[in-house]
Amino acid sequence: MMRNAVVLLSGGLDSATVLAMARAQGFACYALSVDYGQRHHSELAAARRIAQMLGAQEHRMVKIDLTGFGGSALTDSNIAVPQQPTEGIPLTYVPARNTIMLSLALAWAEVLQAQDIFIGVNAVDYSGYPDCRPAYIEAFERMANLATRAAVEGRTLSLHAPLLNLSKAEIIRQGSALGVNYAQTVSCYQADEAGRACGACDSCRLRRAGFAAAGMDDPTAYRAA
Amino acid sequence: MMRNAVVLLSGGLDSATVLAMARAQGFACYALSVDYGQRHHSELAAARRIAQMLGAQEHRMVKIDLTGFGGSALTDSNIAVPQQPTEGIPLTYVPARNTIMLSLALAWAEVLQAQDIFIGVNAVDYSGYPDCRPAYIEAFERMANLATRAAVEGRTLSLHAPLLNLSKAEIIRQGSALGVNYAQTVSCYQADEAGRACGACDSCRLRRAGFAAAGMDDPTAYRAA
Numbered sequence: 001m002m003r004n005a006v007v008l009l010s011g012g013l014d015s016a017t018v019l020a021m022a023r024a025q026g027f028a029c030y031a032l033s034v035d036y037g038q039r040h041h042s043e044l045a046a047a048r049r050i051a052q053m054l055g056a057q058e059h060r061m062v063k064i065d066l067t068g069f070g071g072s073a074l075t076d077s078n079i080a081v082p083q084q085p086t087e088g089i090p091l092t093y094v095p096a097r098n099t100i101m102l103s104l105a106l107a108w109a110e111v112l113q114a115q116d117i118f119i120g121v122n123a124v125d126y127s128g129y130p131d132c133r134p135a136y137i138e139a140f141e142r143m144a145n146l147a148t149r150a151a152v153e154g155r156t157l158s159l160h161a162p163l164l165n166l167s168k169a170e171i172i173r174q175g176s177a178l179g180v181n182y183a184q185t186v187s188c189y190q191a192d193e194a195g196r197a198c199g200a201c202d203s204c205r206l207r208r209a210g211f212a213a214a215g216m217d218d219p220t221a222y223r224a225a
Numbered sequence: 226m227m228r229n230a231v232v233l234l235s236g237g238l239d240s241a242t243v244l245a246m247a248r249a250q251g252f253a254c255y256a257l258s259v260d261y262g263q264r265h266h267s268e269l270a271a272a273r274r275i276a277q278m279l280g281a282q283e284h285r286m287v288k289i290d291l292t293g294f295g296g297s298a299l300t301d302s303n304i305a306v307p308q309q310p311t312e313g314i315p316l317t318y319v320p321a322r323n324t325i326m327l328s329l330a331l332a333w334a335e336v337l338q339a340q341d342i343f344i345g346v347n348a349v350d351y352s353g354y355p356d357c358r359p360a361y362i363e364a365f366e367r368m369a370n371l372a373t374r375a376a377v378e379g380r381t382l383s384l385h386a387p388l389l390n391l392s393k394a395e396i397i398r399q400g401s402a403l404g405v406n407y408a409q410t411v412s413c414y415q416a417d418e419a420g421r422a423c424g425a426c427d428s429c430r431l432r433r434a435g436f437a438a439a440g441m442d443d444p445t446a447y448r449a450a
Contacts, residue, residue: 064289071336096332099372103328107321111296130377139368146361147324 002028004114005160006105007056009033011046012187013207014120014163017175019054021162022118024178029118031056032108034101036094037067039074039081042195046186053184062104071095074189081189083200092189092202098131102140102159110148115157117144122163122171137161168210176216183219196223227253229339230385231330232281234258236271237412238432239345239388242400244279246387247343249403254343256281257333259326261319262292264299264306267420271411278409287329296320299414306414308425317414317427323356327365327384335373340382342369347388347396362386393435401441408444421448 005027009015022029031051035044044061051059067075072094074081082091098121105117121132130136141159145151163171172182187207188197197204199222211218230252234240247254256276260269269286276284292300297319299306307316323346330342346357355361366384370376388396397407412432413422422429424447436443 060293062289062293064287066332068285068287069332069336071332093374094332095335095374096328096372099331099368100325100328103321103325106324107291107294107296107319110320111294130374131372133371136368136371139364139371143324143361143364143368146358146364147321147356149318149320149355152355 002026003116004028004030004057004112005116005118006030006032006109006112006114007118008101008105008120009047009051009056009059010120011043011050011185012120012203013175013182013185013210014122014171015047016050016054016180016182016185017171017178018118018120018162019050019056020175020178020180022116022160023055027116029056030108030112030114031059032101032105033059033061034104035061035063036097036100037065037075039077040186040189040191042191042193043186046184046195049184053181060108064100066094066097066100069095081201093129096131098129098136099140102144106144106147106157109157110150113150115150115155116160117157118160118162120163121161122168123165124167134164137164167213168206169213172210172214172216181219183221187220192223194221196221198223227251228341229253229255229282229337230341230343231255231257231334231337231339232343233326233330233345234272234276234281234284235345236268236275236410237345237428238400238407238410238435239347239396240272241275241279241405241407241410242396242403243343243345243387244275244281245400245403245405247385248280252341254281255333255337255339256284257326257330258284258286259329260286260288261322261325262290262300264302265411265414265416267416267418268411271409271420274409278406285333289325291319291322291325294320306426318354321356323354323361324365327369331369331372331382334382335375338375340375340380341385342382343385343387345388346386347393348390349392359389362389392438393431394438397435397439397441406444408446412445417448419446421446423448
């Protein structure tokens with residue numbers, strides 16, 4: 001019998017790769033997307049397509065409005081998405097986003113009796129996000145193993161972050177080998193409704209450089225400048 | 226200048242007491258309630274009243290629908306609230322609820338630049354909930370101190386659980402001394418729209434026994450059986 005896993009799926013390049021990896025490892029994958037009021041809402045439509053294309057058992061979307069907290073260019077329309085690289089933690093960092101998304105994954109995992117959660121965080125190209133660091137992932141896993149009914153009953157939860165130490169080029173190579181169609185993914189922080197990318201934000205720059213470094217054509221649809 | 230704190234406020238007896246304690250310690254309190262589709266929805270109306278009565282700077286309600294995950298008598302209308310004490314983890318346990326609520330508190334704390342979060346968990350009368358144990362609280366605090374911009378910049382977050390080792394009677398005595406009007410709080414897992422309690426669920430039993438042990442009149446409004 002296949003083991004169940006919850007896979008956080010944003011609709012971007014990284015999480016699509018993670019879903020393909022989890023499937024390749026033989027997990028029955030339950031894909032979870034979080035509609036938190038993000039500026040680049042078209043990534044959620046991409047998540048829906050990708051979940052289907054990559055054979056998730058089920059795709060669920062949880063809605064939670066983080067725009068009321070603000071504090072990020074992705075959730076506060078008064079903060080512009082930077083068009084140039086910045087020092088330190090970027091303005092696109094969303095307060096506690098990974099913690100919130102992992103908490104929701106933990107809840108669903110508990111209901112599904114899944115002992116595995118996958119997340120596409122990356123510490124190489126992570127743009128300075130605190131909640132993409134290995135020590136953070138370890139601490140979340142440790143906390144999760146004290147938080148749930150499963151923990152009390154002795155079933156261990158594993159938090160998988162298979163991209164943690166990969167470069168963008170390596171992620172793209174491995175995903176391509178697993179059949180991920182990256183034309184269907186949306187990475188841009190300010191993608192338009194059709195999912196077309198700006199080509200200028202941090203996320204677009206990292207993605208474009210990744211395809212170049214992998215020696216592959218960039219399938220991204222960019223909108224006219 | 227007063228320091229900001231985020232206080233999780235359910236509208237029940239415990240979290241109302243915690244808000245009063247945080248205020249008494251001199252914090253400017255930002256009360257956060259989570260509408261997660263709970264059966265006892267009238268506790269949220271109680272939270273609104275209590276935030277105002279106990280002098281919170283602001284009260285915010287975040288809506289997130291956990292009924293889609295189910296797995297608890299509080300979020301799945303097909304699972305009845307037990308009317309008798311049960312062995313082990315009760316059916317009213319909501320998967321990962323405290324982790325989700327603390328994650329939201331962490332997000333708001335980060336935006337407010339608050340370094341203190343208060344939660345009313347209790348390990349004495351905790352009814353077997355895994356996410357009310359001291360080791361869980363410590364592990365969440367540790368994770369939170371790796372998760373955020375504040376963490377990277379060296380500001381430490383403290384997670385306060387002042388009720389952790391108090392009996393219900395002690396909680397009621399301390400809250401009463403701080404002026405909490407418990408008639409305004411709703412603890413019952415199946416309170417009606419007016420906030421009237423069933424008198425039979427775990428939460429009602431613990432609450433009633435607490436007033437008795439404290440030697441105080443129980444101000445709870447019970448509905449006719």
